[in-house]
Amino acid sequence: MKELLTGNAAIARGAYEYGVTLAAGYPGTPSTEILENLSKYRDVYCEWAPNEKVALEVGIGAAMAGARALVTMKHVGVNVAADPLFTAAYTGVNGGLVLVSADDPGMHSSQNEQDNRYYARFAKVAMLEPSDSQEAKDMVGLGLSISEEFDIPVMLRITTRVAHSQSMVELGEPGSREIKPYCKDVKKNLMVPAFGRLRRVSLAERMDRLAAYSEQSPVNFVIEGDNKVGVITSGISYQLVREVLPGASVLKLGMTNPLPLNMIKKFAARVEKLYVVEELEPYLEEQIRMLGIEVVGKELFPVTGEFDQGLVRRKFAEAGVLPAQAREQNPAAGLPQAPPRPPVLCPGCPHRGVFYTLQQLKLTVTGDIGCYTLGGLPPLEGIDTCVCMGASIGMAHGIDKAVPDLKGRTVAVIGDSTFLHSGITGLLNAVYNNSDITVIILDNRTTAMTGHQDHPATGRTLMGREAPEVDLTMLCRSLGVKRVEVVDPLDMARVKEVIQAEAAAPGPSVIIARRPCALIKREARSAVTVDQENCKGCKMCLKLSCPAISVADKKASVNANLCVGCNLCVQVCKTGAMKGGSADA
Amino acid sequence: MLKPVDILMVGVGGQGTILASKVTAAAARAVGYDIKMSEIHGMAQRGGSVVTQLRLGEKVYSPLISEGEADIILAFEQLEALRWLPYLKPGGAIIINNQQIYPVPVLAGAAEYPAGIIEQIKDRVADVQVLDALKTAVECGNAKAANVVLLGALAKKLPIEETTWREALAATVPPRFLEVNNAAFTAGFNFGAGC
Numbered sequence: 001m002k003e004l005l006t007g008n009a010a011i012a013r014g015a016y017e018y019g020v021t022l023a024a025g026y027p028g029t030p031s032t033e034i035l036e037n038l039s040k041y042r043d044v045y046c047e048w049a050p051n052e053k054v055a056l057e058v059g060i061g062a063a064m065a066g067a068r069a070l071v072t073m074k075h076v077g078v079n080v081a082a083d084p085l086f087t088a089a090y091t092g093v094n095g096g097l098v099l100v101s102a103d104d105p106g107m108h109s110s111q112n113e114q115d116n117r118y119y120a121r122f123a124k125v126a127m128l129e130p131s132d133s134q135e136a137k138d139m140v141g142l143g144l145s146i147s148e149e150f151d152i153p154v155m156l157r158i159t160t161r162v163a164h165s166q167s168m169v170e171l172g173e174p175g176s177r178e179i180k181p182y183c184k185d186v187k188k189n190l191m192v193p194a195f196g197r198l199r200r201v202s203l204a205e206r207m208d209r210l211a212a213y214s215e216q217s218p219v220n221f222v223i224e225g226d227n228k229v230g231v232i233t234s235g236i237s238y239q240l241v242r243e244v245l246p247g248a249s250v251l252k253l254g255m256t257n258p259l260p261l262n263m264i265k266k267f268a269a270r271v272e273k274l275y276v277v278e279e280l281e282p283y284l285e286e287q288i289r290m291l292g293i294e295v296v297g298k299e300l301f302p303v304t305g306e307f308d309q310g311l312v313r314r315k316f317a318e319a320g321v322l323p324a325q326a327r328e329q330n331p332a333a334g335l336p337q338a339p340p341r342p343p344v345l346c347p348g349c350p351h352r353g354v355f356y357t358l359q360q361l362k363l364t365v366t367g368d369i370g371c372y373t374l375g376g377l378p379p380l381e382g383i384d385t386c387v388c389m390g391a392s393i394g395m396a397h398g399i400d401k402a403v404p405d406l407k408g409r410t411v412a413v414i415g416d417s418t419f420l421h422s423g424i425t426g427l428l429n430a431v432y433n434n435s436d437i438t439v440i441i442l443d444n445r446t447t448a449m450t451g452h453q454d455h456p457a458t459g460r461t462l463m464g465r466e467a468p469e470v471d472l473t474m475l476c477r478s479l480g481v482k483r484v485e486v487v488d489p490l491d492m493a494r495v496k497e498v499i500q501a502e503a504a505a506p507g508p509s510v511i512i513a514r515r516p517c518a519l520i521k522r523e524a525r526s527a528v529t530v531d532q533e534n535c536k537g538c539k540m541c542l543k544l545s546c547p548a549i550s551v552a553d554k555k556a557s558v559n560a561n562l563c564v565g566c567n568l569c570v571q572v573c574k575t576g577a578m579k580g581g582s583a584d585a
Numbered sequence: 586m587l588k589p590v591d592i593l594m595v596g597v598g599g600q601g602t603i604l605a606s607k608v609t610a611a612a613a614r615a616v617g618y619d620i621k622m623s624e625i626h627g628m629a630q631r632g633g634s635v636v637t638q639l640r641l642g643e644k645v646y647s648p649l650i651s652e653g654e655a656d657i658i659l660a661f662e663q664l665e666a667l668r669w670l671p672y673l674k675p676g677g678a679i680i681i682n683n684q685q686i687y688p689v690p691v692l693a694g695a696a697e698y699p700a701g702i703i704e705q706i707k708d709r710v711a712d713v714q715v716l717d718a719l720k721t722a723v724e725c726g727n728a729k730a731a732n733v734v735l736l737g738a739l740a741k742k743l744p745i746e747e748t749t750w751r752e753a754l755a756a757t758v759p760p761r762f763l764e765v766n767n768a769a770f771t772a773g774f775n776f777g778a779g780c
């Protein structure tokens with residue numbers, strides 16, 4: 001039976017069919033739906049770990065002990081998980097271990113577009129790259145068997161367009177979930193220097209054997225075509241090349257570490273002109289050049305952003321491979337530019353008032369990763385920085401220690417899930433090194449941005465079981481924070497008062513702004529109404545950046561279909577024109 | 586030989602583009618199309634632009650539609666119709682829901698919602714269909730079925746039988762909403778005839 005599946009759903013299906021016993025990950029676009037789908041099969045144990053490093057360690061443990069394991073994360077998550085990854089290549093596995101790295105060319109939903117194919121080469125693990133959902137499912141199975149046969153973790157590298165595109169997948173029957181026997185073997189699994197050196201040699205041998213395998217792997221194959229033009233490609237770019245150059249010879253690489261170097265040499269020798277089409281970095285191109293082969297790659301194709309067939313066609317036309325394109329008349333020529341429609345915090349979002357206040361107080365605010373990063377965009381503009389998960393606290397501390405003018409004026413904002421991911425150590429450091437910073441934990445009781453996943457403070461697991469809830473107040477106190485305040489972020493007067501007091505107070509403070517995300521807990525409140533008499537058209541309410549409020553002809557109005565009655569605008573309005581919703585409707 | 590069709594569905598988060606693309610994919614599958622479909626929905630919040638690229642053919646490689654390649658654009662909102670117009674193929678068709686949803690820069694007074702979008706598109710594109718899907722859906726019994734009104738209008742343009750569409754719709758929407766959705770589909774399909 002065939003089904004139309006996203007790449008992520010297909011990977012989940014693969015894990016189910018190919019005997020994965022345990023799966024772990026941390027939510028991150030575009031990888032999140034893999035575990036969400038897999039957890040629905042119920043036969044596979046799935047969990048959200050607090051961060052990617054823990055998730056991979058959980059997977060390594062399961063695999064060493066003999067089970068097949070799948071670990072999922074977005075590309076930047078692999079940075080967090082890099083430490084265990086590099087040494088897991090030394091130890092190897094027992095049951096198969098597949099690590100899914102979901103890269104995001106074009107940065108649809110990420111802070112950078114790093115090319116994680118280099119991780120496979122750097123860490124010396126095998127890498128597979130599917131180009132559609134069927135391959136994504138099949139490569140889970142292939143990856144698990146390669147992992148077991150060559151005693152190595154396998155990275156399954158996907159990109160947004162593979163993860164989130166749907167195509168037909170042939171479903172198979174689930175196989176058994178066998179657990180291989182576990183034997184204690186310290187020379188293999190206990191990486192002290194003496195044993196590490198042995199495994200380093202073994203790793204080199206394993207990579208040699210893998211390179212030989214890559215030459216015959218069914219996922220590396222040639223599509224015979226016209227020998228004037230040959231294209232080497234992998235992943236989604238393969239689909240674009242097939243679309244644009246249906247007659248060309250193509251070497252499709254499904255296994256991209258180690259590369260089948262002989263196959264590449266042979267392919268290069270039989271075509272007149274060789275191209276490599278790959279998004280992001282010249283990963284394939286550099287290795288092809290190292291073979292002394294002349295190839296056109298990044299001199300033609302961009303190193304930034306995502307490709308589509310229009311771009312590939314244009315570039316091949318530029319290179320003279322395709323006839324020059326007649327410039328079609330663009331139906332939009334001469335039309336006004338459409339104003340952007342950026343994502344905004346939802347109506348009733350508990351974060352909104354905090355950013356409004358931070359901007360009013362003119363504090364220096366280091367931010368973090370989550371919905372609340374949107375609080376940095378106009379008109380809220382309540383955050384100065386966003387670097388990586390957990391960075392807000394360390395950065396605030398650095399500012400506090402280095403720049404006297406900003407001392408006592410620096411605040412870190414971080415979400416609950418992000419705080420548990422990698423904020424705790426930053427806070428520990430701030431306490432240890434006697435910081436004066438204030439940390440605001442925006443506790444909306446979920447991982448909102450990626451679609452509301454549970455975490456250690458929500459009281460529920462990915463499989464839907466009840467779990468102990470981390471008490472954030474006690475956690476901060478136990479780290480040594482003396483001043484911990486909990487506020488309702490919809491009470492703006494109180495929020496302002498507490499932020500002012502804590503910013504001025506010596507030593508590190510934590511403010512927990514607690515209210516569930518407006519999308520998971522709808523308060524039954526009626527919409528705000530605007531008293532047209534009293535509204536002076538001052539536009540103060542617009543500074544809240546609530547999509548329910550607009551001002552036309554010097555009068556504010558509230559869209560009753562969108563407004564959830566959070567009453568922030570009522571508190572901001574100085575003329576009393578906004579009439580609050582009551583807690584009934 | 587199935588005629589290849591590239592469809593771009595554009596709108597604003599929360600307008601129900603995903604359901605429309607699901608039903609279309611199901612109907613296309615039933616008649617034997619190969620399908621690739623790509624969705625960018627970005628972050629959890631509502632209110633951003635959403636786009637679904639749906640490609641039908643005997644064999645489809647790329648899941649994407651490039652500028653100037655869409656046979657049909659189904660626009661759930663006027664500004665999004667304007668934004669994605671460069672993706673329309675010369676001679677392609679565009680179906681526009683006349684709803685206007687102001688983005689935050691417009692609400693905040695930092696940008697203007699362009700006037701006369703539909704007229705200007707009509708000046709340039711021969712095959713333009715404009716619907717008031719929201720009003721039609723309300724007449725059919727539920728404002729939320731506006732997406733299915735638009736789906737009905739799209740269905741008319743594709744080489745797939747009406748009964749196949751009805752089956753795909755029935756298999757996708759919850760049974761208790763089927764009646765209103767069927768009515769909404771009919772209204773879109775017989776656009777002009779009302780509910």
Ligand code: SF4
Pocket residue numbers: 344345346348349350351371372444448449517518519629630631
């Ligand atoms: S999803 Fe929740 S946390 Fe995110 S913007 Fe909306 S209300 Fe705020």
Ligand code: SF4
Pocket residue numbers: 347348527528544546547548549558562563564565566567568569570
């Ligand atoms: S209009 Fe006012 S009360 Fe309604 S959601 Fe927006 S800020 Fe809250």
